[in-house]
Amino acid sequence: MSSRERILARVRRALADVPADEPPVRDSGGGFADSHGVGPTLEVLEDRLTDYRALVRRVAADRIAEEVAASLERRGASRVVVPAGLPREWLSASSAAWLTDTAEEPVPLGDLDGADGVVTACAVAVAETGTIVLDGGPDQGRRAITLVPDYHLCVVRADQVVDGVPQAVRLLDPARPLTWISGPSATSDIELDRVEGVHGPRTLEVLLVEPTS
Amino acid sequence: MSGTFLGMPPFPEAARDAVNDSRLRHNLRKATHTIRDRRAAVVDEMGADWQRLRAEGAAVKEHTLRHLDRYLEQLEESVERAGGRVHWASDAAEANAIVTDLVKATGETDVVKVKSMATQEIELNDALARAGITAYETDLAELIVQLGEDLPSHILVPAIHLGRAQIREIFLEQMAEWGVPAPPGLTDDPRALAEAARVHLRERFLRTRTAISGANFAVADTGTLVVLESEGNGRMCLTLPQTLISVVGIEKIVPTWSDLEVFMQLLPRSSTGERMNPYTSTWTGVTPGDGPQEFHLVLLDNGRTDVLADTVGRQALRCIRCSACLNTCPVYERTGGHSYGSVYPGPIGAILTPQLHGMSSEVDEALPYASSLCGACYEVCPVAIDIPEVLVHLREEVAASPGHAGERALMAGAEAVLSSPRALDAVQRAAGLGRGAVPRHLPGMAGAWTDTRDIPEVPAESFRQWWNKRGKGNQ
Numbered sequence A: 001m002s003s004r005e006r007i008l009a010r011v012r013r014a015l016a017d018v019p020a021d022e023p024p025v026r027d028s029g030g031g032f033a034d035s036h037g038v039g040p041t042l043e044v045l046e047d048r049l050t051d052y053r054a055l056v057r058r059v060a061a062d063r064i065a066e067e068v069a070a071s072l073e074r075r076g077a078s079r080v081v082v083p084a085g086l087p088r089e090w091l092s093a094s095s096a097a098w099l100t101d102t103a104e105e106p107v108p109l110g111d112l113d114g115a116d117g118v119v120t121a122c123a124v125a126v127a128e129t130g131t132i133v134l135d136g137g138p139d140q141g142r143r144a145i146t147l148v149p150d151y152h153l154c155v156v157r158a159d160q161v162v163d164g165v166p167q168a169v170r171l172l173d174p175a176r177p178l179t180w181i182s183g184p185s186a187t188s189d190i191e192l193d194r195v196e197g198v199h200g201p202r203t204l205e206v207l208l209v210e211p212t213s
Numbered sequence B: 001m002s003g004t005f006l007g008m009p010p011f012p013e014a015a016r017d018a019v020n021d022s023r024l025r026h027n028l029r030k031a032t033h034t035i036r037d038r039r040a041a042v043v044d045e046m047g048a049d050w051q052r053l054r055a056e057g058a059a060v061k062e063h064t065l066r067h068l069d070r071y072l073e074q075l076e077e078s079v080e081r082a083g084g085r086v087h088w089a090s091d092a093a094e095a096n097a098i099v100t101d102l103v104k105a106t107g108e109t110d111v112v113k114v115k116s117m118a119t120q121e122i123e124l125n126d127a128l129a130r131a132g133i134t135a136y137e138t139d140l141a142e143l144i145v146q147l148g149e150d151l152p153s154h155i156l157v158p159a160i161h162l163g164r165a166q167i168r169e170i171f172l173e174q175m176a177e178w179g180v181p182a183p184p185g186l187t188d189d190p191r192a193l194a195e196a197a198r199v200h201l202r203e204r205f206l207r208t209r210t211a212i213s214g215a216n217f218a219v220a221d222t223g224t225l226v227v228l229e230s231e232g233n234g235r236m237c238l239t240l241p242q243t244l245i246s247v248v249g250i251e252k253i254v255p256t257w258s259d260l261e262v263f264m265q266l267l268p269r270s271s272t273g274e275r276m277n278p279y280t281s282t283w284t285g286v287t288p289g290d291g292p293q294e295f296h297l298v299l300l301d302n303g304r305t306d307v308l309a310d311t312v313g314r315q316a317l318r319c320i321r322c323s324a325c326l327n328t329c330p331v332y333e334r335t336g337g338h339s340y341g342s343v344y345p346g347p348i349g350a351i352l353t354p355q356l357h358g359m360s361s362e363v364d365e366a367l368p369y370a371s372s373l374c375g376a377c378y379e380v381c382p383v384a385i386d387i388p389e390v391l392v393h394l395r396e397e398v399a400a401s402p403g404h405a406g407e408r409a410l411m412a413g414a415e416a417v418l419s420s421p422r423a424l425d426a427v428q429r430a431a432g433l434g435r436g437a438v439p440r441h442l443p444g445m446a447g448a449w450t451d452t453r454d455i456p457e458v459p460a461e462s463f464r465q466w467w468n469k470r471g472k473g474n475q
């Protein structure tokens, strides 16, 4: 008998008490809230991100290029990684040198390590928990590019922000590799003191694009 | 290499030593209280919804366990459809052999690891070392434990028993042996220590082509694995290598992707007391051009089907390893994690370890007594495991086993921690009042014990206040 068969047989034997007619699927009971009514979505997101010591700025939709350029300049970032599908107009006001990453022609690891930062968009953001989710879409790129550089500048559009975790889970596609980011890399392993910055980007900066309305 | 729990003294003896170690007690007290308060704040802000989420979390896990065969098969199919390979391991030896062979097939002799309880449980690092493979722990606390040749003492913060000065010493003395040395003049500022870890591991992450992980959840319908973490070492291990091997207990399954709506709320708030942990990675099989191009899932039994067969003890398999029960436990706070003689310390360890091992030693038999049955663990458990109920159930088993003096074990366990049986009475009584689920009269041998004791009046002050006044709680 293979271990697979052995384990499955042991599981079945262990469950002898479960009635044969008990339905093997469960209606997701629900009954819990989509979010917890903590306030206006964008304000809550900004508050939570700031709480994690991310840098956050609210920007007008027609000023993204200027704000990206200003952020990179303040940071002193001149060699910057971008995923191939990032809107090029966002980069038009900056004089940084762009390292464009694609799945076919990935930026080598050493160059990622040597870059000053990375600029991406996101898939979804969750206000209540201050979470930004990347799903590897064309304007977010391979997971490595938002991990290895020490500075991540992320552009979040107002229409991508939901209030609570359940809403985000429903919008996300599990077939894609997802990275949920809630603030810069941190550890509490030394006397439970939260210290920002271990292996992931030590600075997370978020440009929160106001709705155009 | 890492230490081992083998040959540990049973709980009463180990606990007595720990209680007498004042530095350990100070570290533990500070840490558990900090994290406890943080958890309470982020749970409170969820209002009444918390209990609904908790009920849902418990129901999802319970349902999954009751149909585990079906969900295991579904998970296997989903992972393989997405380009992963699934392996089945009945016990630790088989899991270690599978992982060792997979690593050997890559031709690598170094692997990076992201913190995983399952691989600690099977002592994978030692097995790899015997095959000439070095496993590098990358979680800061695991790194500290590995460098210090120490043992983990907490599920979430394995180096919780060490203060910053001790960590600095370990880094200065040991880092050079494992790779990039600590900078001379390293201070004990947590920021400096974190920076030293970053530098020490950076190159290793960029170079190592094989990684080993566990998982917090494995989603049956999509084949998705989920890892929650803080530092980014998890992302490094899950993203940069060519080959990823994940060792996952068979109880880690949730049926559907949408179940994460519940668990992604319950787990971060219960464990680190944050609204969300800094990083969560999810992956489904292999994504061409992004991340590891070879993915292996090793499904581990190693005693879990024995736990499953016990209709009372089964609920221990719902555990999502948040560690809230450790942080709230008056016994853990005084003894620390090592006294439990297992990678699973605290209240959950006291019910899980003896069940996984089948009460095969004195250590296992003493564990169900490492509790005052106060019920605080049940209150905080995000999947509502009635730990006191299982403890009482296991005590009955111990008491019924031939040649065992249940009362002696009970008294010894209690005495070691609380210095007098009166103190135990006080805790047991005071906490029992706040909670309907623990029977006033315990069945079996323990019942005989409570029957014959005159339980003192409930103290007007809390147990903790009382303890502090005695000058034992501080420093």
Ligand code: SF4
Binding pocket: B270, B318, B319, B320, B321, B322, B323, B324, B325, B326, B348, B377, B380, B381, B382, B383, B384, B385
């Ligand atoms: S038993 Fe409950 S509280 Fe304890 S670690 Fe497991 S899930 Fe958390």
